[in-house]
Amino acid sequence: MSANETKHDIEKIRKAHKVLKEFSYEMKPVVKGYNDRTLYINLDTLEIKEKPVPAEMKKKFIGGKGYDLKLLWDAVKGDTKWDSPENEICIAMGPIAGNTNYPGSGKSIVTTISPQTGIPVDCNVGGHFGPYLKFSGFDAMEIQGKSKSEIIIYIDGNQNKIQIMEAPEEAVDSHVLAEQLHEMFAANEREKQHVSVVSAGHGAEHAWIGCLNFSYWDKRRKLPRLKQAGRGGTGTVFRNKKLKALVVKYSGLTGKSNNPVDMNTLQKTGLKLHKEILTLDDKQCQMRTIGTAHLVEIMNDYDLLPTKNFRFGSHPEAVKLASWVWKAHFTQNVPDGCWFGCTMSCAHGVDNFELKTGPYKGHKVLVDGPEYETVGGCGSNPAIFDPEAVIEINFYCDTYGLDTISFGTITGFVMDCYENGILNKERTGGLEMTWGNWEATLEMMHRIARGEGFGLIAGKGVKYMQKYFVEQYGADAQFLKDIGMHGKGLEQSEYMSKESLAQQGGYYLTNKGPQHDEAWLIFMDMVNNHIPTFEKKAEALHYFPVFRTWFSLQGLCKLPWNDVEPADNAQQPEPNKVPEHVQNYVDIFNAITGEHIDKQGLMLQSERVYNFQRVFNLKMGHGKRPDDYPPYRAMGPVTVEEYESRAERYDKLLQEKQNIDPAGKSSAEKVKLLRQYREQQYESLIDAVFKRRGWSPQGVPTVEHLKEIGMDLPDVLALVKKHL
Amino acid sequence: MKYLKTLAEACIGCNTCMSVCSKLYFKEDNPEKSAIRVGQAADGSYTLAACDQCQACVAECPTLAITVNKQGVVLINKGLCINCLACVAVCPTRTMMTYHGGLVPFKCIACDACVKECPTNALKIEVKEK
Numbered sequence: 001m002s003a004n005e006t007k008h009d010i011e012k013i014r015k016a017h018k019v020l021k022e023f024s025y026e027m028k029p030v031v032k033g034y035n036d037r038t039l040y041i042n043l044d045t046l047e048i049k050e051k052p053v054p055a056e057m058k059k060k061f062i063g064g065k066g067y068d069l070k071l072l073w074d075a076v077k078g079d080t081k082w083d084s085p086e087n088e089i090c091i092a093m094g095p096i097a098g099n100t101n102y103p104g105s106g107k108s109i110v111t112t113i114s115p116q117t118g119i120p121v122d123c124n125v126g127g128h129f130g131p132y133l134k135f136s137g138f139d140a141m142e143i144q145g146k147s148k149s150e151i152i153i154y155i156d157g158n159q160n161k162i163q164i165m166e167a168p169e170e171a172v173d174s175h176v177l178a179e180q181l182h183e184m185f186a187a188n189e190r191e192k193q194h195v196s197v198v199s200a201g202h203g204a205e206h207a208w209i210g211c212l213n214f215s216y217w218d219k220r221r222k223l224p225r226l227k228q229a230g231r232g233g234t235g236t237v238f239r240n241k242k243l244k245a246l247v248v249k250y251s252g253l254t255g256k257s258n259n260p261v262d263m264n265t266l267q268k269t270g271l272k273l274h275k276e277i278l279t280l281d282d283k284q285c286q287m288r289t290i291g292t293a294h295l296v297e298i299m300n301d302y303d304l305l306p307t308k309n310f311r312f313g314s315h316p317e318a319v320k321l322a323s324w325v326w327k328a329h330f331t332q333n334v335p336d337g338c339w340f341g342c343t344m345s346c347a348h349g350v351d352n353f354e355l356k357t358g359p360y361k362g363h364k365v366l367v368d369g370p371e372y373e374t375v376g377g378c379g380s381n382p383a384i385f386d387p388e389a390v391i392e393i394n395f396y397c398d399t400y401g402l403d404t405i406s407f408g409t410i411t412g413f414v415m416d417c418y419e420n421g422i423l424n425k426e427r428t429g430g431l432e433m434t435w436g437n438w439e440a441t442l443e444m445m446h447r448i449a450r451g452e453g454f455g456l457i458a459g460k461g462v463k464y465m466q467k468y469f470v471e472q473y474g475a476d477a478q479f480l481k482d483i484g485m486h487g488k489g490l491e492q493s494e495y496m497s498k499e500s501l502a503q504q505g506g507y508y509l510t511n512k513g514p515q516h517d518e519a520w521l522i523f524m525d526m527v528n529n530h531i532p533t534f535e536k537k538a539e540a541l542h543y544f545p546v547f548r549t550w551f552s553l554q555g556l557c558k559l560p561w562n563d564v565e566p567a568d569n570a571q572q573p574e575p576n577k578v579p580e581h582v583q584n585y586v587d588i589f590n591a592i593t594g595e596h597i598d599k600q601g602l603m604l605q606s607e608r609v610y611n612f613q614r615v616f617n618l619k620m621g622h623g624k625r626p627d628d629y630p631p632y633r634a635m636g637p638v639t640v641e642e643y644e645s646r647a648e649r650y651d652k653l654l655q656e657k658q659n660i661d662p663a664g665k666s667s668a669e670k671v672k673l674l675r676q677y678r679e680q681q682y683e684s685l686i687d688a689v690f691k692r693r694g695w696s697p698q699g700v701p702t703v704e705h706l707k708e709i710g711m712d713l714p715d716v717l718a719l720v721k722k723h724l
Numbered sequence: 725m726k727y728l729k730t731l732a733e734a735c736i737g738c739n740t741c742m743s744v745c746s747k748l749y750f751k752e753d754n755p756e757k758s759a760i761r762v763g764q765a766a767d768g769s770y771t772l773a774a775c776d777q778c779q780a781c782v783a784e785c786p787t788l789a790i791t792v793n794k795q796g797v798v799l800i801n802k803g804l805c806i807n808c809l810a811c812v813a814v815c816p817t818r819t820m821m822t823y824h825g826g827l828v829p830f831k832c833i834a835c836d837a838c839v840k841e842c843p844t845n846a847l848k849i850e851v852k853e854k
Contacts, residue, residue: 100806253806263827271813274809274814278814342786343784
């Protein structure tokens, strides 16, 4: 038995393989962070080929998400759907990816046309796959077409060989499959570290919220760890193509694998940040000991922790999910980095967790996480304040290939509908979806994985359920619109944005939907009041989304940027930007590539790709102002209950901001008055942000702006001109 | 555990130890490539720094390239090291060493080559409890 308590008969599994196509390629060294070629695989025709990266593509798209989007743009048409054969799974890294000196340098970026939104979604994910793929010879890979049988794609970076093989016997669920494949493709125990697997799970076969797990071998635990490309249904597209797994093997990693121009600067800059993390992390974010879960009590204290489908921002029982609870559950307490050389080491895990439900009931397993978002989504939001239940939900989401954020927000929505009589036991197939019912929540997930009944409906997400409940059950469409926490079809991640207009923009004036990776402005806006005017909010909603895009162009993690800050950061101009760390990024980019960019050059790289992604949305029939509105629950109290729970706050706002005396008015009247004000404020915010971004009032990048930033590519201009 | 004990008060700053160490392990007389370092404080007195085998680096290493032998000496397996320098950063005594242009860090392994050459007995190999 393995440590995950699943027996593998590797030889039997291997014998069932049938190689459908084999492709050999010439190995060339990575030069200055680039291979200058990408890998194309078509599952319909079994074509495998390498594609050179044209100089123009390198200049304008840089790498990572930029490369993904460019490859995807060329592959799809405006009417391509997520399950169309031409839709692709693209995985790219970026020039900085794979260096072992600067913390957080091991990210892969996954892009596809999302089943949930119909536009490109991009996910930034850890694990070893991306760097190993890069050092195997490719800056990106794109997988097009659909296989007829269950397959694995194997990339051997040492033998320079790629195989597409039928793989009927392997497991589908990720915690078993990753372990099987690490064992199968490593010649010995030592080689397991040189293998990485991308996989999904049974959940991704039936839900639109499927995620991908990227593995890395944990030498201390002697088990694969799983990091998730979570958002927007990447796993769903993957399983729709009958892809069981991608496997890469590469031995030979060193600090010089990128062949950087200036190794000394890379080492010095990395060492500086290592020391900063080791000295300051305990006093700052405690990423090394707790990780992102350190945020739970902070969010609860600031009324920002979603509870009961984002009705409220705090809960008396939230203390049961506080950071110290997770610290006690996390085992081993050694550096848990998802790529070599990341001393931030935030990838914590729970060992030997005995499962209480589902197909692996009674098994003792390793659980990656939980992260803050999982605690917020699968804990506080559905009012599940049992940490063991949250760990179990976390485990099953991962192994089934389901996104914990979407699953959590979906569960909150389902419970809200249940309380409001829109759902009942009959409609859920017997599931009593009351607040806090973790057993029903897990059973709903098992039904998603089995493709049964209500699981099939819930697994398609909040947007799908809204329409379904209106059409099938005659539910109040406006009410469901107000409480359905999604934008563009993607479920909101786990922060309350009600009291921060800037964060409403941070969530909903985004390229892929309400995910906090573009901008997290709540403290700047709501707590510290640093951006009080529309112009300042618009500046923040220009700078941060553009700046943060850069991480995914490079194959970097965002966390070492501002989850540790230099000791004197607060004394620097614009401390929210963490200027010293931005300079670090400029320095390591130049050190690896030999370019000579400055901070403005960094922003220009990002702004080009950011605008390109906006135009890509336009290509897919979206990407205009009407796509950028939040549900009202993200902006203010939908119900009297919500208003009255914070009546003092809202009464004061009515008085101060709207000059309305709340005395004598009913709560329902006050809800309406506040709503009028907040919706008008959001309109003004959109106007200011679009103007700052160089977009038309409808949200279309203007020709002048595209020319100014050098993103005036002929097909891009032709497309925007139709909409201006 | 076995370690190199330094008695700075006996040091006369002759730098013989650095010379011996770098010649033995790098085949060149270069203080930057010595696992023991002689320094000088503001008051003119000499300082000596060498690994005391505390093992902080062992826990930090992501590839388990740093191990402890039976005598308690911390060793680096160059074949497993991926050059991240996390061990250098975490070292509380700043005695996990690097040099300009080098990839793999290095450290004192209490071999006693310097001890034998020190003219003032400022260095000795000792054994202590963890």
